[in-house]
Amino acid sequence: MAATHALPPAPPVQRPRVLVVGTAFASAATVMVFIGLIAVYLSQRAAVVASGDTWLPKEITLPLQQTNPVLFTLLMSVVTMQWAVSAIARNDRINAYLALGITLVFGFSTIVMTSYLYSLMGADIDANIQSVLIYTITGLHLIVLVIAMIFVALMAFRAMAGQFTARQHDGVTAAALFWYAMVAVYALIWISIYVTK
Amino acid sequence: MALTDTRPEAGSGTVPTSAPTADRPAILLGSGDHKAIGVVYIVASLVFGVAGWVAMALWGGHQIGDQNFLSESAAATLASSSRLGLVLLVAVPLMLGLGTYIVPLQVGANTIAFPRAAAAALWTWLLSSLVFVVANCIDGGIGGGRPEAVSLGLLSIIGVVLAIVIGTVSVITTAIALRTPGLTLDRAPLFSWAMVVGGSVWVLTLPVLVANVLLIYVDHRYGAPSEYGVPAAQWEQLSWLTTQPQIFAFAIPGLGLVCDVLATLAGVRQAQRNLLLGFIGAFGVLSIGAWVQPYFYGDAQDELVFAAMAILILLPVLGLFGGWATTLRSGRPSLKSPIGLGIVSGLLLLLAAVAGVVYIITPLDLRETDVYSLGMFSLVMASVLAAGAAGVMYWAPKMTGRSPADAVGKLNVLVILGGGALAGLPLIVLGFATKYDGIADASDALFGISVAGDALLALGALLVLAALVTTSHGASVDADAWGTGQSLEWACPSPPPPGNFGELALVRSPEPLLDAAEPAEEA
Numbered sequence: 001m002a003a004t005h006a007l008p009p010a011p012p013v014q015r016p017r018v019l020v021v022g023t024a025f026a027s028a029a030t031v032m033v034f035i036g037l038i039a040v041y042l043s044q045r046a047a048v049v050a051s052g053d054t055w056l057p058k059e060i061t062l063p064l065q066q067t068n069p070v071l072f073t074l075l076m077s078v079v080t081m082q083w084a085v086s087a088i089a090r091n092d093r094i095n096a097y098l099a100l101g102i103t104l105v106f107g108f109s110t111i112v113m114t115s116y117l118y119s120l121m122g123a124d125i126d127a128n129i130q131s132v133l134i135y136t137i138t139g140l141h142l143i144v145l146v147i148a149m150i151f152v153a154l155m156a157f158r159a160m161a162g163q164f165t166a167r168q169h170d171g172v173t174a175a176a177l178f179w180y181a182m183v184a185v186y187a188l189i190w191i192s193i194y195v196t197k
Numbered sequence: 198m199a200l201t202d203t204r205p206e207a208g209s210g211t212v213p214t215s216a217p218t219a220d221r222p223a224i225l226l227g228s229g230d231h232k233a234i235g236v237v238y239i240v241a242s243l244v245f246g247v248a249g250w251v252a253m254a255l256w257g258g259h260q261i262g263d264q265n266f267l268s269e270s271a272a273a274t275l276a277s278s279s280r281l282g283l284v285l286l287v288a289v290p291l292m293l294g295l296g297t298y299i300v301p302l303q304v305g306a307n308t309i310a311f312p313r314a315a316a317a318a319l320w321t322w323l324l325s326s327l328v329f330v331v332a333n334c335i336d337g338g339i340g341g342g343r344p345e346a347v348s349l350g351l352l353s354i355i356g357v358v359l360a361i362v363i364g365t366v367s368v369i370t371t372a373i374a375l376r377t378p379g380l381t382l383d384r385a386p387l388f389s390w391a392m393v394v395g396g397s398v399w400v401l402t403l404p405v406l407v408a409n410v411l412l413i414y415v416d417h418r419y420g421a422p423s424e425y426g427v428p429a430a431q432w433e434q435l436s437w438l439t440t441q442p443q444i445f446a447f448a449i450p451g452l453g454l455v456c457d458v459l460a461t462l463a464g465v466r467q468a469q470r471n472l473l474l475g476f477i478g479a480f481g482v483l484s485i486g487a488w489v490q491p492y493f494y495g496d497a498q499d500e501l502v503f504a505a506m507a508i509l510i511l512l513p514v515l516g517l518f519g520g521w522a523t524t525l526r527s528g529r530p531s532l533k534s535p536i537g538l539g540i541v542s543g544l545l546l547l548l549a550a551v552a553g554v555v556y557i558i559t560p561l562d563l564r565e566t567d568v569y570s571l572g573m574f575s576l577v578m579a580s581v582l583a584a585g586a587a588g589v590m591y592w593a594p595k596m597t598g599r600s601p602a603d604a605v606g607k608l609n610v611l612v613i614l615g616g617g618a619l620a621g622l623p624l625i626v627l628g629f630a631t632k633y634d635g636i637a638d639a640s641d642a643l644f645g646i647s648v649a650g651d652a653l654l655a656l657g658a659l660l661v662l663a664a665l666v667t668t669s670h671g672a673s674v675d676a677d678a679w680g681t682g683q684s685l686e687w688a689c690p691s692p693p694p695p696g697n698f699g700e701l702a703l704v705r706s707p708e709p710l711l712d713a714a715e716p717a718e719e720a
Contacts, residue, residue, distance in 0.1 A: 018310050022370040025397075029362050029404045036408030036487065043493045126420045136415045 023174035027181035030144055034185045037137045038192050044129065045196070056130055056197055060123045067194040070113045074183045077106035081152075081176045088159060091166040100156040100172075103179070107149040114142055134193060141182075141189060148182045151175045229312030231301050231371075232693060234319045236596065238294025238364075239589065240665070241323055245286040246582065246658035248330070252279035253575075253620070254651035260644045270428075274338035277432040278329075278350075280439045280571075281339065283578050284447060285357045286326045287658075289399065291585040292450040293361065296368040296392040299592055302686035302693060303386040305377030305701045310370035318364035325356030339435065340428040344417070347428075351414040358403050358410075369396040377685065379704035383474060386684040386707070387460075387467065388588075390474055391453025394481035398446045405487035409434045433492040440570045441553045442506050443486025444577045448546050451584025452477050452517055455539035457684065458591045459521050462536050463528025464681040466708050473520045476513035483510040498564060504557045511550045518543060531679075534606025538587035541610055545580035545617040549573045552625050562631045569628025572621045575647070579617025579654055586613060586661045593664065594678030598691045599671035605664040613657040620650025683708040 045055045056062070084099035117138075125135045155175040158164065164171055228234065256275045259267045267275065301309045309315050332338065332353055337346020372389045373382070382390070413434060417426030425434065437443055456477075460467040467473065483506050489497045497503060521543065530536055552573045556563050563569040586609055593601040623643035630637035677687040687710055689697050706712050 018370060018374040021374045022311055022366055025366040025369065025400050026363075029366070029400045032401050032404035032487075033408050033411075036405035037412065039488075040408070040412060040493055125415070126423075129416070129420075129424045132412065132416045132420045132423065132425065136412055140411065 017170045017173070019170045019174045020177065023177050027178050030178075031181055031185060033140070034137070034188065037133075037140070038188060041133045041137060042192060042196075044133065057123070057128055059127065060130060060134070061121055062134075062194050062197060063117075063120060064194060066113065066117045066120060067190060070110055070117075071186065071190050073106050073109050073113070074186050077103050077110075078180060078183050080106065081179045085169070085172055085176050088164050088169040088172045089166055093159065096159055096172070097156065100152060100159070103152055104149055104156070107145055107152070110145060111142060114138065137189060137193065141185060144182050144185070148175075148179050151178055229308075229316045230695060231297050231309035231312065231315060232596070234309075234315055235294045235296075235298025237319055237323070238290045238297060239585075240662065241326070242287050242290040242294060243585075243658045243662045243665075245282065245326060245330075246291070247655045247662075249279055249283040249287050250620075250651045250655035250658065252282070254648045254655070257644050257648040257651060261641045261648070270340070270342055271336075273432070274333065274336070274341050277340065277435070278333045278338040280574060281354070281435065282329065282333075283574075284438055284444075285354070285361065286329070288447045288578055288581040289361055290322060291581065292392075292395065292447070293364050293368065295454070295585065295588045295592070296388075296396070296450060297364065298596065299588075299686055300368050300389050300392050301371050301375070302595070302689060302697060303389045303684050304372055304375060304380055305685045305698060305704070306371055306375035307696050307698060308375075309367050310375055311367045314363055315367040318360040318367065322357055322360035322364065325353045325360060329353035329357060340431045342428070348414065348418050351410050351417065354410050355407055355414070358407050362400055362403055365396040365399050369393050369400070377698075377701045377704055380685075380709075383471065384704060384707040386686075387453035387456035387470075387473060387477065388450065389453070391450045391456075391477050394453075394478050395446065395449030398449065398481050398485055402443060402446060402485060402487040406435065406438055409490075430492070434490070436492075436567070437486060437490045439574050440489070440567075441486065441549075441556065441573060442484045442489065442503075442510065444574055445480070445484035445510060445546075445550070445553075446486065448542075448577055448580050448584070449477065449481050449484065451542050451546070451581055451587075452480060454584050454588050454591075455521065455543055456517070456524075458535045458539045458587055459524050459530070460528075461591075461679055461681055461683055461687075462533055463524050463530040465524060465528035466683070466711060467520070468523040468527060469520055470707060473517060476516040476520070480510060480513040480517075483513070498557075499559075507553045507557045511554055514543075514547050514550045518547065533590075533679075534603050534610060535587045535591035537607060537610035538583050538590060538613065541614045541617070542580045542583035542587060544614070545576050545583060545621075548618075548621070549576035549580065552576065552621075561629065563628045565631045566628065568624050568630075572624030572626075572628060572647075574621075575624060575650070576617055576621035579613060579620060579650075579657075582654060582657055582661075583613045583617065586657065586664075589661050589665055592686070593668050594671075594674040595686055595691050595693070597665075597668040597671075598673060599668045600674055600678070601664045601668045601671055605660055605667070609657055609660045609664070612653050612660060616650045616653030616657050618650065620647050620654055623647045623650070677710065682710050685709060 048055050080099045080102045084096050084103065087095035087099055123131045125131050152175045155171040158171055252275055256272060256279060259265050259272045297309060297315060329350060332346050332350030335346045336343040337350040339350070341347045341350065369392060372385060372393045376385065412425045413431050416422045416424065420426055424430065456467060456473055489503060491497055555561065556569060586606070590601055590606040623646040626636060627640055627643045630640060674691050676690050678691055685701070702709070
């Protein structure tokens with residue numbers, strides 16, 4: 001009788017991760033919208049400054065003490081998002097839930113702080129082209145932030161339903177990728193609008 | 198094909214027998230099947246194409262003589278809307294439809310990536326397109342006179358572009374992440390490769406159009422309007438989409454499509470394949486034009502980069518022509534309409550690329566009016582229509598399981614070639630009018646010829662539709678309808694069942710079907 005050997009199962013075919021690839025393209029498209037808007041902002045600003053005028057009218061106030069905490073909050077959310085990815089990759093679900101929850105809290109804080117910034121700005125959207133540009137860019141960023149929060153929340157619910165494992169956690173990775181893109185866009189806005197003024 | 202692997206997404210390898218088919222309207226509406234989605238894109242874009250070229254002809258007719266039948270504002274709105282419509286409602290969705298249908302088959306996937314997102318993109322595109330048309334009909338086009346309708350029109354453009362980006366992400370993710378084992382990206386059929394290149398350029402540049410439209414919308418809807426939303430300034434901010442180099446981005450999938458058509462119908466492996474992959478990639482990089490926005494960056498067309506891109510983009514087109522000639526010479530091409538339509542597509546694109554090189558010669562003053570650019574635009578749009586027609590005639594047997602009437606396709610070769618040349622070349626000649634008075638005197642005749650060309654292109658779109666619809670009278674075909682199929686779409690039944698493939702062999706070359714037919718050579 002021939003001896004039989006219990007062979008280990010064949011390794012699965014290595015395939016690129018569909019959700020991560022798709023999210024990478026979606027993130028690139030999102031970033032390009034902001035690059036287009038910020039390019040317009042900077043070119044308009046350069047034209048006004050070149051003509052000898054100041055760019056921001058006196059009635060518009062952009063206090064850095066309000067925008068800096070927003071940036072730091074979002075930078076901290078990058079840490080917590082990466083914490084979630086590494087936790088789910090180690091099958092440490094408690095830490096993953098905690099990290100995703102804190103990320104969402106940071107996102108909510110950003111919405112609150114930006115809303116307060118709008119109340120400080122002191123200019124209506126129809127006041128001048130500067131207002132149009134600033135409200136369009138920062139308002140769109142808020143919308144993208146809300147989309148990113150929905151994405152993270154959905155992945156958190158799926159994680160709680162037991163859908164992700166140490167070997168397959170593409171959903172959380174994809175949400176993190178989109179979140180990082182959103183934070184990078186805010187950093188660009190912070191430098192271009194709030195710091196440069 | 199020595200080794201057979203069960204593909205992961207094939208599951209058990211069984212094909213559900215009671216699954217929905219694309220020919221049932223009720224199921225079509227809710228389908229996430231890439232084949233149903235692709236067909237709707239193709240048919241709808243061709244219908245919009247007929248309307249778009251008729252609109253172009255109307256605008257051209259308005260330019261003839263003093264008997265203008267449109268008000269100046271209506272003519273300006275018609276000009277901008279028809280150009281925007283031809284890009285976003287015709288050229289891109291036509292290629293996207295072919296990509297949605299064919300790319301999953303070419304890469305051996307059972308489905309498209311994110312099928313529900315792809316379906317949502319289709320219906321968002323279709324609904325937004327209809328809103329765009331309605332808004333234009335009630336004076337709500339770009340720079341239109343009815344504020345509420347203009348707001349509606351601007352929102353519809355954002356909807357159209359978002360839908361296109363989502364649909365494109367589905368297609369290129371399929372080509373990148375769902376390829377069957379062994380089918381590396383450099384082995385992927387050239388149409389799939391071209392969709393990856395073209396789709397990537399679309400995903401990176403069309404969002405910039407969203408940024409422009411968003412600014413116009415916010416200023417128009419909520420602002421004074423102070424600058425961006427002023428009617429006279431609206432089209433200037435968006436016109437970069439229809440001028441070089443960006444306009445070439447919409448022709449990228451057609452380049453790969455022509456490569457596949459010629460190699461298959463010539464019955465030979467594509468010569469110098471890697472070189473052609475490089476040419477398509479280079480063409481894509483050189484067509485990135487979101488930075489050429491004269492409204493915000495007045496000197497953009499005087500930049501060295503702009504001139505270099507205009508010259509360099511001619512090289513990949515010439516290189517592709519060389520590759521196509523080599524393929525046709527080394528094979529035995531059957532004189533079928535897809536070959537003719539493919540060559541017409543290449544020729545019209547070549548003409549546009551040559552015109553683009555002339556455009557950068559500053560002393561010719563070609564930038565003083567936009568009529569020269571409009572001529573280039575007409576040539577590129579005709580090229581895309583020809584490529585789309587070639588794709589429909591080539592893959593119609595796969596889509597319907599029956600042969601299309603090749604005579605209709607052959608007639609369309611003449612119609613689209615004539616239409617493209619007549620629509621574009623007179624406007625290009627008219628671009629020299631600022632330099633030569635004699636040309637200005639002949640402007641009525643030149644616009645008249647261009648109108649005839651636009652009418653022929655509308656007829657061309659109608660003929661493609663007719664060829665697709667009348668396939669039901671054609672003879673049934675096998676899986677490999679042409680008998681010389683090379684890529685995986687010809688390995689599944691015609692029309693493909695839900696799930697496309699059961700099991701696929703490990704792919705070992707860019708032409709897996711030829712490998713299977715030549716086992717001795719492979720051994």
